Amino acid sequence: METKKTNGQEGGKRQRLSTNMVNVFIMGKHHIVPEHATIMRAIEYAGHQIIRGAGCREGFCGACGTIYRLPGDYRMHTGLACTTLVKEGMVLTQVPFVPMLKAVYDIETLKPDVSAIEQVYPQTFRCVACGTCSKACPQGIPVMDYIQAAMRGDVAEVADIAFDCVACGLCALRCPAELIQHEVGILSKRLTGRYLRKESTEVDERLDQVRSGKFEQEYAELMAMDKQTLSKLYYDRDIEP
Numbered sequence: 179m180e181t182k183k184t185n186g187q188e189g190g191k192r193q194r195l196s197t198n199m200v201n202v203f204i205m206g207k208h209h210i211v212p213e214h215a216t217i218m219r220a221i222e223y224a225g226h227q228i229i230r231g232a233g234c235r236e237g238f239c240g241a242c243g244t245i246y247r248l249p250g251d252y253r254m255h256t257g258l259a260c261t262t263l264v265k266e267g268m269v270l271t272q273v274p275f276v277p278m279l280k281a282v283y284d285i286e287t288l289k290p291d292v293s294a295i296e297q298v299y300p301q302t303f304r305c306v307a308c309g310t311c312s313k314a315c316p317q318g319i320p321v322m323d324y325i326q327a328a329m330r331g332d333v334a335e336v337a338d339i340a341f342d343c344v345a346c347g348l349c350a351l352r353c354p355a356e357l358i359q360h361e362v363g364i365l366s367k368r369l370t371g372r373y374l375r376k377e378s379t380e381v382d383e384r385l386d387q388v389r390s391g392k393f394e395q396e397y398a399e400l401m402a403m404d405k406q407t408l409s410k411l412y413y414d415r416d417i418e419p
Protein backbone atom coordinates (compact mmCIF):
# COMPACT_ATOMS: atom_id res chain seq x y z
CA MET A 179 0.00 0.00 0.00
CA GLU A 180 1.26 3.45 -0.82
CA THR A 181 0.08 6.16 1.55
CA LYS A 182 0.47 9.89 2.01
CA LYS A 183 0.47 11.41 5.50
CA THR A 184 -2.31 13.86 6.23
CA ASN A 185 -3.48 14.72 9.74
CA GLY A 186 -4.26 12.11 12.31
CA GLN A 187 -3.98 10.76 15.84
CA GLU A 188 -0.45 9.99 16.96
CA GLY A 189 1.16 9.21 20.25
CA GLY A 190 4.57 8.32 21.61
CA LYS A 191 4.82 4.80 22.98
CA ARG A 192 2.06 2.33 23.90
CA GLN A 193 -0.30 3.96 26.39
CA ARG A 194 -2.91 2.79 28.88
CA LEU A 195 -6.11 3.95 27.21
CA SER A 196 -9.70 4.61 28.12
CA THR A 197 -12.33 2.37 26.52
CA ASN A 198 -12.83 1.93 22.77
CA MET A 199 -9.30 2.83 21.70
CA VAL A 200 -6.21 0.72 21.12
CA ASN A 201 -2.50 1.31 20.56
CA VAL A 202 -1.17 0.21 17.18
CA PHE A 203 2.12 0.70 15.36
CA ILE A 204 1.71 1.47 11.69
CA MET A 205 4.90 1.24 9.67
CA GLY A 206 6.87 1.67 12.90
CA LYS A 207 4.98 4.65 14.27
CA HIS A 208 2.67 4.64 17.27
CA HIS A 209 -0.99 5.61 16.81
CA ILE A 210 -4.13 5.45 18.94
CA VAL A 211 -7.11 4.20 16.93
CA PRO A 212 -10.69 2.96 17.55
CA GLU A 213 -10.77 -0.67 18.74
CA HIS A 214 -13.33 -1.89 16.21
CA ALA A 215 -11.57 -0.39 13.19
CA THR A 216 -10.28 -2.52 10.36
CA ILE A 217 -6.58 -2.08 9.68
CA MET A 218 -7.48 -0.04 6.62
CA ARG A 219 -9.73 2.29 8.61
CA ALA A 220 -7.06 2.57 11.31
CA ILE A 221 -4.45 3.61 8.74
CA GLU A 222 -6.80 6.34 7.54
CA TYR A 223 -7.72 7.34 11.09
CA ALA A 224 -3.99 7.67 11.77
CA GLY A 225 -3.86 10.27 9.03
CA HIS A 226 -2.65 8.38 5.99
CA GLN A 227 -4.40 8.82 2.69
CA ILE A 228 -4.34 5.46 0.91
CA ILE A 229 -3.10 6.03 -2.62
CA ARG A 230 -2.45 2.42 -3.67
CA GLY A 231 -3.09 -0.96 -2.08
CA ALA A 232 -6.83 -0.69 -1.67
CA GLY A 233 -9.58 -1.55 -4.07
CA CYS A 234 -12.88 -3.12 -3.16
CA ARG A 235 -12.59 -2.55 0.63
CA GLU A 236 -14.75 -5.65 1.09
CA GLY A 237 -12.27 -8.55 0.96
CA PHE A 238 -12.57 -9.43 -2.72
CA CYS A 239 -9.78 -7.77 -4.72
CA GLY A 240 -6.72 -8.86 -2.74
CA ALA A 241 -5.00 -5.47 -3.04
CA CYS A 242 -4.47 -4.85 0.67
CA GLY A 243 -2.19 -7.62 1.95
CA THR A 244 -0.84 -6.86 5.40
CA ILE A 245 1.63 -8.47 7.78
CA TYR A 246 1.57 -7.92 11.52
CA ARG A 247 2.71 -9.15 14.90
CA LEU A 248 0.90 -9.12 18.25
CA PRO A 249 2.32 -8.67 21.75
CA GLY A 250 3.45 -11.92 23.38
CA ASP A 251 3.11 -13.87 20.12
CA TYR A 252 6.22 -14.88 18.18
CA ARG A 253 4.31 -15.46 14.93
CA MET A 254 4.13 -13.25 11.87
CA HIS A 255 0.46 -12.94 10.92
CA THR A 256 -1.03 -12.12 7.53
CA GLY A 257 -4.37 -10.59 6.63
CA LEU A 258 -6.31 -8.28 4.37
CA ALA A 259 -6.32 -4.72 5.72
CA CYS A 260 -9.95 -4.14 4.76
CA THR A 261 -11.35 -7.12 6.69
CA THR A 262 -8.91 -7.61 9.59
CA LEU A 263 -9.67 -5.72 12.79
CA VAL A 264 -6.92 -4.00 14.79
CA LYS A 265 -5.88 -5.43 18.13
CA GLU A 266 -4.18 -3.86 21.12
CA GLY A 267 -0.42 -3.58 20.52
CA MET A 268 -0.58 -4.68 16.87
CA VAL A 269 2.57 -3.86 14.89
CA LEU A 270 1.72 -3.81 11.20
CA THR A 271 2.79 -2.84 7.76
CA GLN A 272 1.24 -3.11 4.34
CA VAL A 273 2.69 -5.17 1.52
CA PRO A 274 2.29 -2.83 -1.44
CA PHE A 275 2.91 -5.50 -4.04
CA VAL A 276 4.29 -9.04 -4.17
CA PRO A 277 6.57 -9.29 -7.21
CA MET A 278 5.58 -12.08 -9.60
CA LEU A 279 6.98 -13.29 -12.89
CA LYS A 280 3.77 -14.20 -14.64
CA ALA A 281 4.22 -16.81 -17.32
CA VAL A 282 2.86 -16.09 -20.79
CA TYR A 283 1.22 -19.10 -22.40
CA ASP A 284 -1.27 -20.06 -25.05
CA ILE A 285 -4.07 -22.08 -23.43
CA GLU A 286 -4.81 -23.72 -26.79
CA THR A 287 -1.40 -25.42 -26.78
CA LEU A 288 -1.70 -26.86 -23.26
CA LYS A 289 -3.38 -30.00 -21.98
CA PRO A 290 -5.39 -30.04 -18.72
CA ASP A 291 -2.93 -32.31 -16.92
CA VAL A 292 0.43 -32.28 -15.18
CA SER A 293 2.26 -31.42 -18.41
CA ALA A 294 0.79 -27.90 -18.28
CA ILE A 295 2.07 -27.36 -14.73
CA GLU A 296 5.49 -28.75 -15.70
CA GLN A 297 5.68 -26.48 -18.71
CA VAL A 298 4.31 -23.22 -17.30
CA TYR A 299 5.17 -23.26 -13.58
CA PRO A 300 7.89 -25.95 -13.13
CA GLN A 301 8.85 -24.42 -9.77
CA THR A 302 5.61 -25.88 -8.40
CA PHE A 303 7.47 -29.17 -7.92
CA ARG A 304 9.82 -27.51 -5.44
CA CYS A 305 7.05 -27.57 -2.82
CA VAL A 306 8.27 -29.15 0.43
CA ALA A 307 4.77 -29.53 1.91
CA CYS A 308 5.49 -27.27 4.87
CA GLY A 309 1.95 -25.85 5.06
CA THR A 310 3.10 -22.24 5.49
CA CYS A 311 1.00 -21.06 2.54
CA SER A 312 -2.18 -22.52 4.04
CA LYS A 313 -1.47 -20.72 7.34
CA ALA A 314 -0.82 -17.44 5.51
CA CYS A 315 -3.99 -17.40 3.42
CA PRO A 316 -6.50 -14.78 4.63
CA GLN A 317 -9.23 -16.64 2.75
CA GLY A 318 -8.66 -19.81 4.75
CA ILE A 319 -7.84 -21.76 1.60
CA PRO A 320 -5.80 -24.96 2.10
CA VAL A 321 -3.23 -23.67 -0.38
CA MET A 322 -0.82 -26.54 0.13
CA ASP A 323 -3.58 -28.98 -0.85
CA TYR A 324 -4.11 -27.31 -4.20
CA ILE A 325 -0.38 -27.21 -4.85
CA GLN A 326 -0.22 -30.94 -4.11
CA ALA A 327 -3.15 -31.44 -6.51
CA ALA A 328 -1.25 -29.43 -9.15
CA MET A 329 1.75 -31.72 -8.69
CA ARG A 330 -0.55 -34.68 -9.39
CA GLY A 331 -1.89 -32.89 -12.47
CA ASP A 332 -5.43 -32.70 -11.11
CA VAL A 333 -6.20 -29.21 -12.43
CA ALA A 334 -9.94 -29.50 -11.74
CA GLU A 335 -9.17 -30.14 -8.07
CA VAL A 336 -6.83 -27.12 -8.01
CA ALA A 337 -9.52 -24.94 -9.57
CA ASP A 338 -12.05 -26.15 -7.02
CA ILE A 339 -9.87 -25.61 -3.93
CA ALA A 340 -8.51 -22.26 -5.15
CA PHE A 341 -11.95 -20.93 -6.11
CA ASP A 342 -12.03 -18.19 -3.41
CA CYS A 343 -8.44 -17.00 -4.00
CA VAL A 344 -8.24 -13.21 -4.26
CA ALA A 345 -4.63 -13.22 -5.55
CA CYS A 346 -3.25 -11.24 -2.61
CA GLY A 347 0.11 -13.00 -2.96
CA LEU A 348 0.58 -13.53 0.79
CA CYS A 349 1.10 -17.29 0.31
CA ALA A 350 3.82 -16.62 -2.25
CA LEU A 351 5.43 -14.11 0.08
CA ARG A 352 5.81 -16.74 2.82
CA CYS A 353 6.69 -19.78 0.71
CA PRO A 354 10.20 -21.13 1.46
CA ALA A 355 10.25 -22.81 -1.97
CA GLU A 356 9.34 -19.52 -3.66
CA LEU A 357 6.30 -20.70 -5.57
CA ILE A 358 3.64 -18.43 -7.03
CA GLN A 359 0.69 -20.46 -5.78
CA HIS A 360 -2.18 -18.31 -6.98
CA GLU A 361 -0.81 -18.21 -10.53
CA VAL A 362 -0.86 -22.01 -10.50
CA GLY A 363 -4.47 -21.66 -9.36
CA ILE A 364 -5.32 -19.25 -12.18
CA LEU A 365 -3.69 -21.50 -14.79
CA SER A 366 -5.69 -24.46 -13.47
CA LYS A 367 -8.94 -22.49 -13.53
CA ARG A 368 -8.29 -21.51 -17.14
CA LEU A 369 -7.51 -25.10 -18.11
CA THR A 370 -10.61 -26.31 -16.33
CA GLY A 371 -12.78 -23.70 -17.99
CA ARG A 372 -11.30 -24.40 -21.42
CA TYR A 373 -11.21 -28.22 -21.36
CA LEU A 374 -13.04 -29.73 -18.40
CA ARG A 375 -16.10 -27.54 -17.85
CA LYS A 376 -19.32 -29.47 -17.71
CA GLU A 377 -22.01 -28.22 -20.05
CA SER A 378 -24.48 -25.97 -18.25
CA THR A 379 -27.91 -25.35 -19.73
CA GLU A 380 -28.46 -22.52 -17.20
CA VAL A 381 -25.36 -20.65 -18.40
CA ASP A 382 -26.29 -21.20 -22.04
CA GLU A 383 -29.82 -19.90 -21.42
CA ARG A 384 -28.53 -16.83 -19.61
CA LEU A 385 -26.04 -16.13 -22.41
CA ASP A 386 -28.90 -16.28 -24.92
CA GLN A 387 -30.87 -13.81 -22.79
CA VAL A 388 -27.90 -11.41 -22.61
CA ARG A 389 -27.31 -11.63 -26.36
CA SER A 390 -30.98 -11.04 -27.12
CA GLY A 391 -30.88 -7.74 -25.18
CA LYS A 392 -33.18 -8.83 -22.35
CA PHE A 393 -31.20 -6.83 -19.76
CA GLU A 394 -30.45 -3.69 -21.79
CA GLN A 395 -33.22 -1.64 -20.15
CA GLU A 396 -32.06 -2.71 -16.67
CA TYR A 397 -28.43 -1.84 -17.49
CA ALA A 398 -29.49 1.60 -18.72
CA GLU A 399 -31.42 2.24 -15.50
CA LEU A 400 -28.40 1.20 -13.38
CA MET A 401 -26.02 3.37 -15.37
CA ALA A 402 -28.30 6.39 -14.83
CA MET A 403 -28.46 6.01 -11.03
CA ASP A 404 -26.57 8.24 -8.64
CA LYS A 405 -23.97 6.68 -6.35
CA GLN A 406 -26.17 6.75 -3.23
CA THR A 407 -29.09 4.93 -4.90
CA LEU A 408 -26.72 2.44 -6.46
CA SER A 409 -25.04 1.80 -3.12
CA LYS A 410 -28.39 1.23 -1.38
CA LEU A 411 -29.47 -1.16 -4.10
CA TYR A 412 -26.20 -3.05 -3.79
CA TYR A 413 -26.34 -3.49 -0.02
CA ASP A 414 -30.05 -4.35 -0.03
CA ARG A 415 -29.62 -7.05 -2.67
CA ASP A 416 -30.49 -10.69 -2.09
CA ILE A 417 -27.37 -12.62 -1.22
CA GLU A 418 -27.20 -16.36 -1.71
CA PRO A 419 -26.45 -18.14 1.58
Ligand code: SF4
Pocket residue numbers: 304305306307308309310311312321322325352353354355356357359
Ligand atom coordinates in the same frame (compact mmCIF):
# COMPACT_ATOMS: atom_id res chain seq x y z
S1 SF4 B 1 4.57 -22.67 1.53
FE1 SF4 B 1 5.49 -23.35 -0.42
S2 SF4 B 1 6.72 -25.14 0.13
FE2 SF4 B 1 5.30 -24.78 1.84
S3 SF4 B 1 3.49 -26.08 1.37
FE3 SF4 B 1 3.10 -24.05 0.52
S4 SF4 B 1 3.78 -24.18 -1.63
FE4 SF4 B 1 4.71 -25.91 -0.53
Ligand code: SF4
Pocket residue numbers: 240314315316317318319321342343344345346347348349350359360
Ligand atom coordinates in the same frame (compact mmCIF):
# COMPACT_ATOMS: atom_id res chain seq x y z
S1 SF4 C 1 -4.24 -18.60 -2.07
FE1 SF4 C 1 -2.56 -17.13 -1.76
S2 SF4 C 1 -2.99 -15.44 -3.17
FE2 SF4 C 1 -4.90 -16.64 -2.95
S3 SF4 C 1 -6.03 -15.61 -1.29
FE3 SF4 C 1 -4.82 -17.26 -0.33
S4 SF4 C 1 -2.88 -16.26 0.27
FE4 SF4 C 1 -3.91 -14.89 -1.18
Ligand code: FES
Pocket residue numbers: 231232233234235236237238239240241242258259260261344
Ligand atom coordinates in the same frame (compact mmCIF):
# COMPACT_ATOMS: atom_id res chain seq x y z
S1 FES D 1 -9.29 -3.67 -0.56
FE1 FES D 1 -9.99 -5.36 -1.77
S2 FES D 1 -9.49 -7.09 -0.54
FE2 FES D 1 -8.96 -5.40 0.71
